[in-house]
Amino acid sequence: MTSSPTSTPRLPSAERRAPFEHALLEAADIAALSPSSHNCQPWGVAWPTGRGARRAVERLVDETPDDGHQAPDGISGESGTAGGDSDGSDSDRGDLYRGDSDEDEYVILALDRERELTSLPAHAVEMLVSCGAYLQILLRSLALQGWSTDRIRFVEPLGAGRTGRADFQTGVAYDAGRSLGDTWPVSWSPLCAVRLRRTDEPDGSPAEIRRTALARRTNRAPYRPEAVEPAVLDALSAPSTGVAAGADVTVRHLVADDDRAAFAGFVARHGGRDFSHRQAWRETYSFVRRDEAEAQARGDGFPLSQLFGPLSTPRRHALRLALAPTTMSVLRHAGYHRVLARQLARVVRPTPAIVAMGLADASPGVEATIRGGARLAEYWLRATEAGLVLHPVSVVLQHDDVRKELQDRLGLPGRTFFVSRLGRPLTDFPRSPRRIGARAVRTI
Numbered sequence: 001m002t003s004s005p006t007s008t009p010r011l012p013s014a015e016r017r018a019p020f021e022h023a024l025l026e027a028a029d030i031a032a033l034s035p036s037s038h039n040c041q042p043w044g045v046a047w048p049t050g051r052g053a054r055r056a057v058e059r060l061v062d063e064t065p066d067d068g069h070q071a072p073d074g075i076s077g078e079s080g081t082a083g084g085d086s087d088g089s090d091s092d093r094g095d096l097y098r099g100d101s102d103e104d105e106y107v108i109l110a111l112d113r114e115r116e117l118t119s120l121p122a123h124a125v126e127m128l129v130s131c132g133a134y135l136q137i138l139l140r141s142l143a144l145q146g147w148s149t150d151r152i153r154f155v156e157p158l159g160a161g162r163t164g165r166a167d168f169q170t171g172v173a174y175d176a177g178r179s180l181g182d183t184w185p186v187s188w189s190p191l192c193a194v195r196l197r198r199t200d201e202p203d204g205s206p207a208e209i210r211r212t213a214l215a216r217r218t219n220r221a222p223y224r225p226e227a228v229e230p231a232v233l234d235a236l237s238a239p240s241t242g243v244a245a246g247a248d249v250t251v252r253h254l255v256a257d258d259d260r261a262a263f264a265g266f267v268a269r270h271g272g273r274d275f276s277h278r279q280a281w282r283e284t285y286s287f288v289r290r291d292e293a294e295a296q297a298r299g300d301g302f303p304l305s306q307l308f309g310p311l312s313t314p315r316r317h318a319l320r321l322a323l324a325p326t327t328m329s330v331l332r333h334a335g336y337h338r339v340l341a342r343q344l345a346r347v348v349r350p351t352p353a354i355v356a357m358g359l360a361d362a363s364p365g366v367e368a369t370i371r372g373g374a375r376l377a378e379y380w381l382r383a384t385e386a387g388l389v390l391h392p393v394s395v396v397l398q399h400d401d402v403r404k405e406l407q408d409r410l411g412l413p414g415r416t417f418f419v420s421r422l423g424r425p426l427t428d429f430p431r432s433p434r435r436i437g438a439r440a441v442r443t444i
């Protein structure tokens with residue numbers, strides 16, 4: 001092949017893209033291990049390879065935000081120079097889209113509406129938190145393979161008018177999905193677009209984050225009663241990296257006896273809400289799998305043993321029957337939901353620490369909530385590395401009246417979006433099922 005001395009030889013685009021494709025699939029495999037409410041895994045990642053889609057996402061990323069949505073310096077990596085047009089000006093957006101002549105790649109994080117929880121307004125926050133946790137691990141895994149985040153542009157598509165939900169500050173109602181072309185999956189709502197640039201020397205290897213992501217899991221068993229050392233708690237709250245670096249999140253640890261007792265009492269009083277809320281419980285129950293085999297086959301949700309520990313077959317059948325929505329709607333008149341709340345409180349009470357995370361804004365938008373989720377992922381991975389485990393207790397956040405009472409009672413500012421037991425495990429907990437990482441990735 002000959003080429004003029006002034007131009008770099010161009011590889012066919014599929015060949016040029018192969019290294020990124022490999023890195024993206026590896027990163028998606030690791031990020032699939034992220035936590036999500038009910039293990040619903042509501043995320044999707046679009047990789048624009050078609051000319052039109054790349055042009056559209058480039059425009060999206062380069063749009064100059066007038067509302068402070070641009071990624072802060074901590075997020076933007078080294079600005080790439082490939083293509084000679086990295087200033088983002090409109091003037092050079094003539095014949096080719098910028099990425100065509102250089103090595104930039106883009107991904108778009110989306111909320112998959114077919115996988116999201118919808119029975120409670122607060123689920124909208126939990127879905128974004130889950131997607132934010134996924135994004136943090138995805139981008140970290142890409143960075144460790146030499147693809148660092150250069151720029152992130154958030155979109156605020158969840159207008160109350162469109163979704164009927166009023167708990168988000170909506171920003172501009174912007175149907176970015178449609179603008180990304182015909183290949184955009186119809187059930188996906190774009191949350192943010194990311195530009196990635198090749199870097200030469202990653203500061204680690206993806207095997208490290210894979211190890212930690214595999215070791216991280218929700219542990220609902222009793223914990224060791226000893227206090228968690230203050231220095232360890234401080235390290236968990238230290239400034240974050242990646243998408244989480246821009247998060248306006250307060251992390252509060254409840255370790256004093258009074259606070260922990262107050263929290264356990266609160267769980268005993270309100271922890272039955274989900275069981276007694278017909279729609280919420282019906283939705284939760286749809287994620288309960290008969291056994292490990294069904295859970296593995298479906299790749300999401302949880303077998304009963306994940307919630308209640310190892311079970312004999314007769315007890316498993318009895319529990320499944322007792323928890324079925326139709327039985328529950330009868331048993332709640334006899335106060336069964338209060339029995340379950342007291343059971344949960346009994347596990348919470350001796351836990352040495354409770355962590356509460358809050359967003360500064362009482363009505364957070366998409367960006368703040370995604371970054372909050374990223375912060376949560378960072379926290380949970382650090383806790384795992386420190387030999388700690390978590391067990392979220394979201395029922396006290398899922399109903400606005402209960403959440404506000406909890407925040408008042410414990411003096412938690414802003415919008416508490418995550419509350420969890422934290423401690424050192426007494427027993428291992430089984431890993432929960434996952435969909436294959438590549439299933440969340442689509443080329444557009």
Ligand SMILES: Cc1cc2nc3c(=O)[nH]c(=O)nc-3n(C[C@H](O)[C@H](O)[C@H](O)COP(=O)(O)O)c2cc1C
Nearest residue numbers: 035036037038039126129217218392393394395432
């Ligand atoms: C935002 C959020 C809220 C959660 N709330 C609860 C909860 O209330 N109770 C619970 O047992 N697990 C909760 N979890 C944990 C998930 O159920 C768990 O991440 C999922 O089942 C996957 O299991 P793993 O964390 O062991 O990988 C929550 C997770 C997230 C991300």
